[in-house]
Amino acid sequence: MRIRPGGQVTLADVARESGVSPATASRALHGGGGRVVGQDLRERIVEVARRLHYVPNAHAQALAGGSTATVGLVVHDITDPYFAAIARGVIAVAAERGALVTVGTTFRSMERELEFVRTFRAQRADAIVLAGSGFEDADYRAAMREELDHQRRTGGGCAVVSEHDLPVPTVLPGNREGAAGLGRALVAMGHRRFAVAGGPPCLTTVRHRIEGFLDALAACGVPLCDVELLDHPFSEDGGRAAARELLDRGSRATALFCVSDVMALGALDVLAAAGVAVPDDLSVVGYNDVPMMRRLVPAVSTVRLDLEAMGRSAMELAVDHGSADAPVVRFPAEVVLRASTAPPAAVPAREGGR
Amino acid sequence: MRIRPGGQVTLADVARESGVSPATASRALHGGGGRVVGQDLRERIVEVARRLHYVPNAHAQALAGGSTATVGLVVHDITDPYFAAIARGVIAVAAERGALVTVGTTFRSMERELEFVRTFRAQRADAIVLAGSGFEDADYRAAMREELDHQRRTGGGCAVVSEHDLPVPTVLPGNREGAAGLGRALVAMGHRRFAVAGGPPCLTTVRHRIEGFLDALAACGVPLCDVELLDHPFSEDGGRAAARELLDRGSRATALFCVSDVMALGALDVLAAAGVAVPDDLSVVGYNDVPMMRRLVPAVSTVRLDLEAMGRSAMELAVDHGSADAPVVRFPAEVVLRASTAPPAAVPAREGGR
DNA sequence: CACCAGGGGGAAAGCGCTTTCCACCCGGCG
DNA sequence: CGCCGGGTGGAAAGCGCTTTCCCCCTGGTG
Structure with missing residues (x-):
């Protein structure tokens, strides 16, 4: 990817243009620190910021200690309606809580899945949701367990949909x-x-x-x-x-x-x-x-x-549970019989080949 | 969203534990700066990093001038197969280029769409792709134009799918x-x-x-x-x-x-x-x-x-074109007649009501 | 009138990383 | 033998923002 050169308007620019310190500008724009900026001063600063098209640098904000409000979602394939429905639930809850969702698509590769989790950890995602089925592989499982363990230990949340045999919040569809x-x-x-x-x-x-x-x-x-x-x-x-x-x-x-x-x-x-x-x-x-x-x-x-509800639930579990507990929420499965099933014909012999 | 407390392993920890300076640790792990670290030293540092479960802070990296490798994708609804297909194309190209895709779902709200674009700009996304139809609203259009203008002026890319009447790279389906x-x-x-x-x-x-x-x-x-x-x-x-x-x-x-x-x-x-x-x-x-x-x-x-191809194309346009040009790539539409259409019946009168 | 409380603003210390710019140590060359 | 240059590691300057102190000014109080 291209490297973004500077050239952006910074908070310092806004401060200088408004004739105040960066501290004041920050407080005026972000309302932060439990401190109040004089009414008129604030309005002036906000006006200057708008005029200069100031856009705060989210990375700097995150680094300086603000929240990141980001959640990572790992799916196998977003065009699969199964994942799309779960994603919708996750995104809906994230939106309610003011968070953005980053989607990683693994195409069913264990390596890619682990890599995405690492990337989300690097981004200090508030929560990581694994929407796809887990893999039956000891190495994968150990590695994933360690990743999620650290994610939670460092204050992040996580949750998985489907059985993963992982000590983390789990949404369990009736398989x-x-x-x-x-x-x-x-x-x-x-x-x-x-x-x-x-x-x-x-x-x-x-x-x-x-x-x-x-x-x-x-x-x-x-x-x-x-x-x-x-x-x-x-x-x-x-x-x-x-x-x-x-x-x-x-x-x-x-x-x-x-x-x-x-x-x-x-x-x-x-x-x-x-x-x-x-x-x-x-x-x-x-x-x-x-x-x-x-x-x-x-x-x-x-x-x-109920895939969307499962997604919602996973997202909620991910953000609402500390590293101590690992609740399991079960979602019932309901058999739906339609026209594609019928009693077998009396003489079921059939020719093979194609 | 919860605020992430510290407690993470930092590069400084790795450096201290390895008995080197942060600079050397950074070079050893990231291979950066066109500089080489001694073979054995590097191996030792890498080993220490692994042992400590060091995960670099992506925000700090981005802030310090590394690339962000992030693209923002705005869709109306990810469960709509139309958007899922486009998203797949976008994600595929992004993956090829080592970038992660952040998805914003607007549910067809102009305000939310603008807000997502601002958020992506704040994240210094390398590219922003608008997958949904534009709105016929002068204010919206002016605001969006200004946002994308700045996005490009500051070195970011962007592209839109569908007609937006915006001077940016455009993928135009034959509507x-x-x-x-x-x-x-x-x-x-x-x-x-x-x-x-x-x-x-x-x-x-x-x-x-x-x-x-x-x-x-x-x-x-x-x-x-x-x-x-x-x-x-x-x-x-x-x-x-x-x-x-x-x-x-x-x-x-x-x-x-x-x-x-x-x-x-x-x-x-x-x-x-x-x-x-x-x-x-x-x-x-x-x-x-x-x-x-x-x-x-x-x-x-x-x-x-060809929705997926449209997504791929949009992503490519977004990253490959500077703020100067705004190419338009047209995708042909092909009428597909199937069984749901037939000549009208001779006596087409039909009763209304339900 | 001296004093103190508190509102409102600034200075500065980081957050964790990358990346110049330096300093150092060697071997090779004149 | 003095010097120079390549190869390595370190010191330090930011990147842009938040936030803790600290300071000053105002106004109320004994």
């Missing part, structure tokens, strides 16, 4: 329960052979949803060896790839559980193109209930999470 | 042309009576799209007095309200032009609930071609804009 509910619902419909389109198992959220789903199936007496696990990226393209694998291997599954709505979207594209009828040939379910799901035809069964 | 194309396409299909669901006319983008549409109709010989203008907020709810008004007044329009896809989404909801068949009873079109539109049933006709 296991929701997936389990979905599993039970599908079994109740008569399904016995399942496929699961999961993102990389290194994402905690993915693991929990899959485990919840499988546990429920097992509890219902479905032999897990019949469940096909399709391991593909946690994205729309990943969903597409999963569906293609399903078709290629000539799967006999009657229901496909995609661990996120965006994956379901991708899968549905491929299935439609291949002429697979949903739900007649295959029931498809997603997770999160992003706004699009209810509008598709057939409308997609999924699990509803 | 008039796209809307005109849509209008011609509808007329060619046989439509003669139209309704337009527009956001508030104070948004330049809205005005241009409506004007482009009406101009095309007029050019095709459609009497404009027959065109019903529905003035509602530029949002999904606004689209809903527009559709309700359409129904309430027992409109005889055969085609509805929504100035944005999200408005179309809201309108389609209401129309579906009211039993209006699309496109048989009413053709509906949107604008922007956000990903959802092609998946709806019927798939929605709209105008495609």
Whole structure:
């Protein structure tokens, strides 16, 4: 990035032009220090500042001890409606409290996530919110734990959305329960052979949803060896790839559980193109209930999470809790059955290939 | 926001612990000043820094003359896929250049938009990108012009997406042309009576799209007095309200032009609930071609804009152009006709009410 | 009339870092 | 053997702002 040269109007300029000291100018403009500046003097200084187009240097203010009013938000991908909704909640609460939100986009890279946290710490962010799923990696987890630990120890706040196994304030969406509910619902419909389109198992959220789903199936007496696990990226393209694998291997599954709505979207594209009828040939379910799901035809069964509220909650937890406590706020998951699920056809055999 | 107390590890701590001066410590860690620190000494200092969990204070660095590597992005609403896509482009380019993006969400308030720009200036952002439509307000425009002027004059960059009538680098989506194309396409299909669901006319983008549409109709010989203008907020709810008004007044329009896809989404909801068949009873079109539109049933006709590329371009313009020039990069709009549009039925009379 | 309280302003000390400008130590050269 | 120049480390001057002291002036009080 280019280096900003000087040439800015400084407080000293305003002071000189007004014939007062920088101290007085600061007090007049910022009203600070519990001190009062004479009415007329202040008005004159404010007028001069306006005339000179004075803009205080936020870095200098922060350095000199003022508050920074900045929060760092880490997401995997801001175009994913899941993160957009959470971000909206975070931003709303931050705005209420007069803080600005800086967004770091990791594209699901552990390294980048850590780097963003470090950058936010360098900026002395008042709070850091991790919106994405954690990674199942010991090194990552230790490093992140240390970062957040220091963040809190030095008076900053932080919070995470989703299970991170970190001793910090946590917003916990119902991943296991929701997936389990979905599993039970599908079994109740008569399904016995399942496929699961999961993102990389290194994402905690993915693991929990899959485990919840499988546990429920097992509890219902479905032999897990019949469940096909399709391991593909946690994205729309990943969903597409999963569906293609399903078709290629000539799967006999009657229901496909995609661990996120965006994956379901991708899968549905491929299935439609291949002429697979949903739900007649295959029931498809997603997770999160992003706004699009209810509008598709057939409308997609999924699990509803109040994402914006989760974002709000995370932001509140981050700023309201000292380093001592690490509360966990659970958000319930609600199974929403729509037209993309139906009892399996009597003769569910299907040709593979594409 | 809480005020961060000190208690942080500073460069001086690292220097003392390593038995060197702050100057040497700075050079060792940051490699700066075109100067070299002895190999072994540097390693020792780096090691000490790591052991102490030293995190440089970005504000101090910025103040002392280092670069800030920050860009400010102003959007109306980050959950709107239109802005999310643009944001993605901006963030991608910023990341390539090692900069962080701070997002300000205005919820379509002129005051907030100006305030964000001032805040970004205070942060000495390297670049400021305005992603949302400008407002048709002389005071706003003068104020914004002055802010951006100073931003550039002091070495910062800036760029706007959409028409702002500002002498700064501009990314110009084809609003008039796209809307005109849509209008011609509808007329060619046989439509003669139209309704337009527009956001508030104070948004330049809205005005241009409506004007482009009406101009095309007029050019095709459609009497404009027959065109019903529905003035509602530029949002999904606004689209809903527009559709309700359409129904309430027992409109005889055969085609509805929504100035944005999200408005179309809201309108389609209401129309579906009211039993209006699309496109048989009413053709509906949107604008922007956000990903959802092609998946709806019927798939929605709209105008495609490469939003992410627009974001990338805006970011590039912002950082690559000094205060002298104000290039304009045009992005073509492409009419995409899908199933939501069809020739009007022979007997288009329809009952109003709801 | 001396004294004190308090309002209003200024001087100056940082905040943590970068970056000149110096000082020093060596080896090499005339 | 005196000098010079390159390679290294340190001292110190800010960057622009806030805030603690400190000072002065005014006016009320004993």
